Amino acid sequence: MIEIEGITKRYGDTAVVDDVSMAIEPHSIAVIVGTSGSGKTTLLRMINRLVEPTSGAIRLDGTDNRTVPGYELRRSIGYVIQGHGLFPHRTVAENIATVPVLLGWDAGRIATRVEELMSLFQLDPAEFAHRYPHELSGGQQQRVGVARALAAGPNVLLMDEPFGALDPIIRTKAQEDLLAIQKRLGTTIVLVTHDMEEAVHMGDRIAVMDAGRLLQYDTPERILARPASDFVETLVGASEKPFRLLSLGRVGEAVEQGVAEGEPIPAEASQRDALAELLWSGRPALPVRGADGRLIGKVTVDGLVRLAARPA
Numbered sequence: 001m002i003e004i005e006g007i008t009k010r011y012g013d014t015a016v017v018d019d020v021s022m023a024i025e026p027h028s029i030a031v032i033v034g035t036s037g038s039g040k041t042t043l044l045r046m047i048n049r050l051v052e053p054t055s056g057a058i059r060l061d062g063t064d065n066r067t068v069p070g071y072e073l074r075r076s077i078g079y080v081i082q083g084h085g086l087f088p089h090r091t092v093a094e095n096i097a098t099v100p101v102l103l104g105w106d107a108g109r110i111a112t113r114v115e116e117l118m119s120l121f122q123l124d125p126a127e128f129a130h131r132y133p134h135e136l137s138g139g140q141q142q143r144v145g146v147a148r149a150l151a152a153g154p155n156v157l158l159m160d161e162p163f164g165a166l167d168p169i170i171r172t173k174a175q176e177d178l179l180a181i182q183k184r185l186g187t188t189i190v191l192v193t194h195d196m197e198e199a200v201h202m203g204d205r206i207a208v209m210d211a212g213r214l215l216q217y218d219t220p221e222r223i224l225a226r227p228a229s230d231f232v233e234t235l236v237g238a239s240e241k242p243f244r245l246l247s248l249g250r251v252g253e254a255v256e257q258g259v260a261e262g263e264p265i266p267a268e269a270s271q272r273d274a275l276a277e278l279l280w281s282g283r284p285a286l287p288v289r290g291a292d293g294r295l296i297g298k299v300t301v302d303g304l305v306r307l308a309a310r311p312a
């Protein structure tokens with residue numbers, strides 16, 4: 001559990017983070033969004049004390065983060081930045097081993113952990129362990145950056161625009177991989193992004209910031225359906241709202257009884273993908289296929305349009 005209580009950071013007369021309070025549940029993902037300069041990075045960096053707050057407190061599982069020396073705190077919290085920040089003169093294996101080495105793990109334990117993480121991130125140790133960062137693609141470098149941050153098994157992972165440098169296809173894959181790994185390891189993640197699509201997709205909760213203040217902190221569904229202000233509404237993209245709502249739901253939750261013609265869509269596909277397919281193919285309904293491969297009903301344009309409508 002991360003409890004942020006009345007945290008403020010001033011530079012001169014300006015409060016760049018202004019009295020922000022929020023709690024992040026264990027094993028969940030909180031995403032911080034907001035316009036450029038709204039204080040997202042500063043807020044994130046006060047959690048691992050790369051930035052010292054002017055006032056307020058942050059507790060990690062009940063412990064005030066000021067009671068632990070900064071360097072120790074940063075070894076216990078994973079941190080990933082845009083462009084990964086890998087050490088260019090260290091191999092992939094050495095990069096991943098950074099924190100375990102600092103913690104004084106023995107060589108055997110480090111080697112086992114590095115191999116385990118490389119496999120988890122789909123980097124064959126035989127092929128990649130001895131390469132240098134410049135011998136990797138951007139997507140591979142990004143995976144090494146996340147693997148390095150997770151090396152000592154931190155409970156908390158801070159991520160600042162972690163996918164910002166990736167092309168859209170690799171970015172989607174990196175998001176899916178991170179979600180799967182987060183589920184498996186149970187890591188609590190705080191992620192800063194400019195991308196509302198990413199926030200809705202990744203976040204259990206979304207924090208919307210403007211000019212240092214936290215305007216709304218809520219589930220993606222509630223941020224979309226009940227924005228707390230005109231600013232939040234603009235930021236979440238008023239014209240995109242219905243599509244973003246649909247992207248949160250699975251086809252399986254929109255199945256109606258009956259049959260339809262054509263190629264079935266899987267129940268685990270997003271409702272947004274189903275609507276896109278319906279509109280593109282010009283059909284009013286598609287058959288839906290369950291996880292076991294059997295047809296379980298149909299999904300219709302009318303049904304999806306009702307789900308995308310503003311809640312009463």
Ligand SMILES: Nc1ncnc2c1ncn2[C@@H]1O[C@H](COP(=O)(O)OP(=O)(O)OP(=O)(O)O)[C@@H](O)[C@H]1O
Nearest residue numbers: 011016034035036037038039040041042043192194
């Ligand atoms: N060390 C510093 N000294 C003075 N002002 C600073 C310092 N660090 C950040 N700021 C200012 O604090 C404000 C918030 O910066 P921050 O990097 O937290 O914003 P952000 O929301 O992460 O922005 P972006 O999305 O552009 O990365 C900005 O106006 C920035 O210029």
